[in-house]
Every structure is written in C-alpha cells, then in structure tokens.
Amino acid sequence: MGALMLDVRDLSVTLGGRAVLDRLSLRVNKGEFVSILGPSGAGKSTLFRVLTGALRATGDIRMDGAPPRGQPFAFMPQRDALMPWRRMIDNVTLGLEVQGISRAEARARIAPMFAEFGLDGFQRHWPHQLSGGMRQRAALMRTVVQDKRMLLLDEPFGALDALTRAGMQRWLKDRWQAHRWTALLVTHDVREAVTLSDRIYVLSARPARVLHEFAVTGDLHRLETEILETLLEGDA
Amino acid sequence: MRALPVLVAVVLAWELYARLSGIPPQILPAPSRIAVQAWLQREVLWQNTLPTIRATCLGFAFSTVLAFLLSVLLDFARPLRRALLPVFVISQTLPLVAIAPLVVLWFGFGLAPKILLVALVTFFPMLLALIEGYDSTEPEIEALLQSMGASRAKVFRLARLPSALPFFFNGLRISITYAVVAAIFAEYAGAVEGLGIFILNAKNNFRPDLVLAAVGISSALTLTLFALTRAVQRIVMPWAR
Numbered sequence A: 001m002g003a004l005m006l007d008v009r010d011l012s013v014t015l016g017g018r019a020v021l022d023r024l025s026l027r028v029n030k031g032e033f034v035s036i037l038g039p040s041g042a043g044k045s046t047l048f049r050v051l052t053g054a055l056r057a058t059g060d061i062r063m064d065g066a067p068p069r070g071q072p073f074a075f076m077p078q079r080d081a082l083m084p085w086r087r088m089i090d091n092v093t094l095g096l097e098v099q100g101i102s103r104a105e106a107r108a109r110i111a112p113m114f115a116e117f118g119l120d121g122f123q124r125h126w127p128h129q130l131s132g133g134m135r136q137r138a139a140l141m142r143t144v145v146q147d148k149r150m151l152l153l154d155e156p157f158g159a160l161d162a163l164t165r166a167g168m169q170r171w172l173k174d175r176w177q178a179h180r181w182t183a184l185l186v187t188h189d190v191r192e193a194v195t196l197s198d199r200i201y202v203l204s205a206r207p208a209r210v211l212h213e214f215a216v217t218g219d220l221h222r223l224e225t226e227i228l229e230t231l232l233e234g235d236a
Numbered sequence B: 001m002r003a004l005p006v007l008v009a010v011v012l013a014w015e016l017y018a019r020l021s022g023i024p025p026q027i028l029p030a031p032s033r034i035a036v037q038a039w040l041q042r043e044v045l046w047q048n049t050l051p052t053i054r055a056t057c058l059g060f061a062f063s064t065v066l067a068f069l070l071s072v073l074l075d076f077a078r079p080l081r082r083a084l085l086p087v088f089v090i091s092q093t094l095p096l097v098a099i100a101p102l103v104v105l106w107f108g109f110g111l112a113p114k115i116l117l118v119a120l121v122t123f124f125p126m127l128l129a130l131i132e133g134y135d136s137t138e139p140e141i142e143a144l145l146q147s148m149g150a151s152r153a154k155v156f157r158l159a160r161l162p163s164a165l166p167f168f169f170n171g172l173r174i175s176i177t178y179a180v181v182a183a184i185f186a187e188y189a190g191a192v193e194g195l196g197i198f199i200l201n202a203k204n205n206f207r208p209d210l211v212l213a214a215v216g217i218s219s220a221l222t223l224t225l226f227a228l229t230r231a232v233q234r235i236v237m238p239w240a241r
C-alpha cells in the first residue's frame, strides 16, 4: 500500500442549524480503494461537497501532507448527472473541456478508452439512448479521464438493478486492479463495499462521525455480518 | 392533424346552416362565399397581409432578443431579479384596448408602435420561461461542473442555458399565438395598411365575409409561426426528438 494521500481530520459541518458532520476523520492511502458506509441522510454526500470545495467546513484536510491545491478530486455525483443535451462522447470530455482543452484534443485523448468502458460504438448516442449500466460507465469514464489524484464516487451504482449492479462491481474491480486508481466510494451496499474495497469506514447517523473502521481481509462473509451489525446498532 | 376532421365538420355545418336558415349573407356569410370573395380580393388582402407579417416578425424578434438578454442579466444579478419581475408582471396587466391607441398616439402610424405592442404582449411569457428554465437545472449537474472548476459563466453556458431550452420553446409557442393578434390590434388602433385596417374597412362597408377572410388569414399566420417554432426546436434540440 502506498503512502498516506488524503488525511481528513475532525471535519465538522453545520447546515441550516443542524450538525451534519461531527469531527469526522479518515485517511486514504495512495492506490487504496476506501468505502464509506452509512445510513441515509448521515452526511456522506456532504463530505464529498466539502472535499470538492462546494461547502465550507471546520477541521483539517490534507492532500499529500499539505492543504489541497487546485482540484485534486474527480467527482462522480450521486445520480449520473449526464447532460441530456450532449452526446455521450461530449459528456465524457466535459471535465477536459472545462479545463480549457479543445473539444478535438479532448476527443482524441479519450478515444482509446471507450472499449475498456464498454461504450465503443455509442459515442454519438444521446444519454437517453443508453442503458442504465452504460450511463453509469459513461459517468465513471467522465470522472477518470480528468486524471486527478483521487476519485470520489457517490453511490455510482445506486440506481441500478441487482444484476447490472453486480456486473458493474465486477467490472469496476477489474478496472481498478489494472489502473490502481485511488478512490473513495460512498455506498449503501455492504456487499459492494466488501467486494471493492481495501478498507471500509462505517459512519453513524447524522451528525456523521466514524463508528468503526474495517480492513477487508480474512473471512469476507463474517466481515459482512460484522459491518451490518455495526450499521444496525448505530450509536447504541 | 387530428383536428382536421373536426375543422371540416364545423365548416360543413356552418355552410349548411348559412344556406338553409335564410339568414342573409350580409349577416352570416357561408364559408364558400368567404372563400370566393377572398379570392376576388386576393391582391388587396395580400397587400394588407404583408405589413402584418412584418410587424409580427419584427416585434417578435425584438421581444425575443430583449427577453433573452434580460434573462441572462437577471440570472446573474439575483437582487435585480426580485426587484424587476413584479414590474414585468404589471406590464402584463395593462389592457391592450387602452394601451394600443396610446402607443399609436405617441409613436405615430408607422411600424414602431406595432413592434412595441407585439413586444409588450410577447415579452413576459418568454422572460418567465427562460428564468424558470435556468432554475430547472439539475443541482447534481451544477455540483459536477463546480467540482471541475467551472466558473459561474461556464456553469451558465454549459448547464443552465441548455436546461432552459425546452422551457424557452414552450414560452415561444405561447407568445407566438399572441403575436399576430397583437399586431392586428395595433393596426386596428391606427395604421395606413395591414390586416387590422382591412378588417376595419370591411366592417365599415358591411362586409362580414371579408372580415372573416382576414380572420382566416390571421389564423393561418399564427398556425404557420407555431409550426415554425416546432421546426426550429427540432433543429436546436436534436436530443429531444
């Protein structure tokens, strides 16, 4: 496992008078895949909003030992957030375009990657012409082509049916093993977290703080049960 | 297209009633008589239709450009938006019957008062549609763009503007149905030519057939413009086909 990359310490956020994050601390090492599990409304998406700079918080965020400069994160929002008015290929290049790279160059740069994401031949399709799984892969591709230090994935498979979801998880695991992306994943699905991650943080209900941290090793079935119990017991 | 059989049935019933009831054509002309008279007067009718088309299109174009520019301004300056929207609502409550003669009084018999009246009637629905359209942008898409480091202007261009397009075209269609009527009304209030003047003269000469011929032309104009907006929408929004 690589060196410490993201170091979040004592993050607290209050929204509309309500505490949403409560001295939340977590770490992600380079090349590591870390999942965050927590009840609905706990504050998981809020954590991502703080990390991407959309929301202010108290506490300390360090990237490679220093306060983050520029935007070190590529963010995939909770729904796929594909733009219906852009063809699939133009959705995927969005991040590069915002960075000021010309459309032609952005297209050339990502062209070899479509096959890997199972999207080859669909470049000119509109998002509504893609299946749910394809949309998620397009959104994921849009995230990774930004070539940032770290991926923030907010329930990437939340909207998919169980079968498609399982397929996507397997696919993502393969991709991840090939690329060694560093990623922080939010999910509701214990099995998904166990399948994909090196480590798992279980959060409390709002205001979110870390209840427990699990390393994914040994008997995975037993680990799943343990995590479920932690989630169900909550603060009790 | 579904409306076609209904339309045919109404015209047929009208024709039969006008012929069999014994009501004189000076009161209720049959559709056939209207058509024949319109054909006989086709040159005068056409000469008077052109100015109406010109006033409608110019007024509408003016109003669209104005609504767009103002909508952008109001999207970036929120306090201004809260201050100005009520003023525009008031502009919609002005009765056209009272305003039209005044505008003619101020701006004369030329093109200007017609453009102004058409704009006055069509401006607000479009402005409102655009503003609501901007606000309909998916928050996730905006959050995504912000995470990519997009400026407010880029968020507007890449997300808010395209999100507003379906709303804009709805507003456009509503507006366009008012536009022709507003132009005719403006002519009626004072002009040298145009369908409004044609109607005024026909009425004064006790020619309901010619009044109705002009009405038919005005409806045809509105329908054409309506179809045109659909065609433009198909080109501008190819993803929604």
Ligand SMILES: Nc1ncnc2c1ncn2[C@@H]1O[C@H](COP(=O)(O)OP(=O)(O)OP(=O)(O)O)[C@@H](O)[C@H]1O
Binding pocket: A015, A016, A018, A020, A038, A039, A040, A041, A042, A043, A044, A045, A046, A047, A078, A206
């Ligand atoms: N702008 C806001 N003002 C007030 N409260 C807010 C605001 N945004 C979010 N919240 C509250 O913060 C809490 C956490 O929201 P968040 O979206 O982070 O939850 P989450 O853990 O991602 O939930 P889910 O799993 O359902 O996506 C929620 O209870 C929500 O009501």
Ligand SMILES: [Mg+2]
Binding pocket: A044, A045, A046, A078, A154
């Ligand atoms: Mg969430």
